[in-house]
Amino acid sequence: MSRCVGTVSRGIRTPIIREGDDLASIVVSSVLEASKEDGFTLNDRDVIAVTEAVVARAQGNYASVDDIAGDIRSKFGDDTVGVIFPILSRNRFAVCLRGIARGAKKIVLMLSYPSDEVGNHLVSLDQVEERGVNPWSDVLTLERYRELFGVNLHPFTGVDYVEYYEGLIHEEGADVEIIFANDPCAILPYTDHILCCDIHTRERSKRKLIDAGAKTVYTLDDIMSRPINGSGFNAEYGILGSNKSTEDKVKLFPQPQACEEFVAAVQRMILEKTGKTVEAMVYGDGAFKDPVGKIWELADPVVSPAHTAGLIGTPNELKLKYLADNQFAELEGEELQAAIRQSIKAKDGDLKGSMASQGTTPRRLTDLIGSLCDLTSGSGDKGTPVVLVQGYFDNYAD
Numbered sequence: 001m002s003r004c005v006g007t008v009s010r011g012i013r014t015p016i017i018r019e020g021d022d023l024a025s026i027v028v029s030s031v032l033e034a035s036k037e038d039g040f041t042l043n044d045r046d047v048i049a050v051t052e053a054v055v056a057r058a059q060g061n062y063a064s065v066d067d068i069a070g071d072i073r074s075k076f077g078d079d080t081v082g083v084i085f086p087i088l089s090r091n092r093f094a095v096c097l098r099g100i101a102r103g104a105k106k107i108v109l110m111l112s113y114p115s116d117e118v119g120n121h122l123v124s125l126d127q128v129e130e131r132g133v134n135p136w137s138d139v140l141t142l143e144r145y146r147e148l149f150g151v152n153l154h155p156f157t158g159v160d161y162v163e164y165y166e167g168l169i170h171e172e173g174a175d176v177e178i179i180f181a182n183d184p185c186a187i188l189p190y191t192d193h194i195l196c197c198d199i200h201t202r203e204r205s206k207r208k209l210i211d212a213g214a215k216t217v218y219t220l221d222d223i224m225s226r227p228i229n230g231s232g233f234n235a236e237y238g239i240l241g242s243n244k245s246t247e248d249k250v251k252l253f254p255q256p257q258a259c260e261e262f263v264a265a266v267q268r269m270i271l272e273k274t275g276k277t278v279e280a281m282v283y284g285d286g287a288f289k290d291p292v293g294k295i296w297e298l299a300d301p302v303v304s305p306a307h308t309a310g311l312i313g314t315p316n317e318l319k320l321k322y323l324a325d326n327q328f329a330e331l332e333g334e335e336l337q338a339a340i341r342q343s344i345k346a347k348d349g350d351l352k353g354s355m356a357s358q359g360t361t362p363r364r365l366t367d368l369i370g371s372l373c374d375l376t377s378g379s380g381d382k383g384t385p386v387v388l389v390q391g392y393f394d395n396y397a398d
Contacts, residue, residue, distance in 0.1 A: 010387065012387065048279070049280070049389065054385045056253065072102075086198075111162070156295075196220070221237050266278075
């Protein structure tokens with residue numbers, strides 16, 4: 001009998017994870033308990049994925065507003081700090097901005113428009129075009145922005161992020177000036193001491209500013225890249241990928257080395273208990289775009305900060321509809337199925353550039369599986385920080 005089910009993604013419930021917990025043991029026992037309870041078995045190449053949030057929580061990797069402020073003061077002193085290209089997020093950036101403001105005397109906040117890097121819109125592109133503004137060259141003051149666009153609330157949160165960020169900086173005792181631009185060098189007439197807050201374009205922004213003569217340039221991965229008064233830190237990502245924990249504390253992205261040790265431990269423990277060699281990964285935000293809000297989900301620096309070796313690479317797949325419509329257009333029924341199965345079994349080890357693979361997803365396995373896991377676990381009250389993905393590496397010929 002042929003198999004009728006392909007990939008299956010299951011959210012796995014766990015106890016509430018606390019700092020210092022033996023997370024690998026909790027994950028493994030939770031997966032095995034779910035297997036027993038729901039009547040499924042583990043197989044070789046199943047994927048056990050764990051959200052970065054509980055990994056960082058178990059690690060106790062936190063930083064306070066005061067910690068961030070201390071790091072900002074050590075890097076910028078009393079200079080006016082240009083804070084450029086932050087994303088618009090109460091969860092992702094607001095507490096970080098509070099720490100930045102607490103560590104500075106004055107901030108020039110430069111927001112990209114019409115949207116931030118991950119797709120949160122200050123205004124619509126239609127509004128920009130209707131008012132004859134060129135976002136690639138025009139630098140707007142706050143007064144000009146309000147004159148052109150008025151007040152614009154985020155469609156999902158109902159927040160005016162311009163007003164929110166301005167008020168937050170004032171609350172921390174810093175002066176603030178707000179401008180709107182998309183060229184990082186537009187900040188230089190205001191200050192040449194800059195903190196680049198973009199995520200995926202940060203190195204480009206930094207390079208352009210240095211080439212243009214900026215005196216001090218840091219990126220978010222430079223902030224909290226070492227402990228401040230015994231705080232948590234992330235040597236590779238700093239406060240990139242951090243999330244709000246409390247009103248005055250953020251949970252940092254988990255330590256990469258500890259993540260590598262964690263996924264290796266999960267793989268080893270499953271092998272010891274079941275005889276199966278699974279893959280394991282830590283995942284953060286998925287990499288996908290919301291068609292309504294236009295938000296590009298990936299606010300973390302990477303989808304997966306750590307994974308076992310079997311998850312390295314990209315899919316190597318044939319497009320079944322291409323085969324059915326071309327090479328095997330004259331075949332039907334069992335003959336067609338047999339021909340396609342044989343093509344899959346005989347496919348080349350590297351289909352890059354092949355017409356028969358066009359339309360397959362040219363992305364890394366960790367980005368694809370991590371996105372699936374992020375959608376499965378959600379970010380709310382499902383209580384499933386572990387996701388078991390089965391059958392991902394199967395195909396029509398299996």
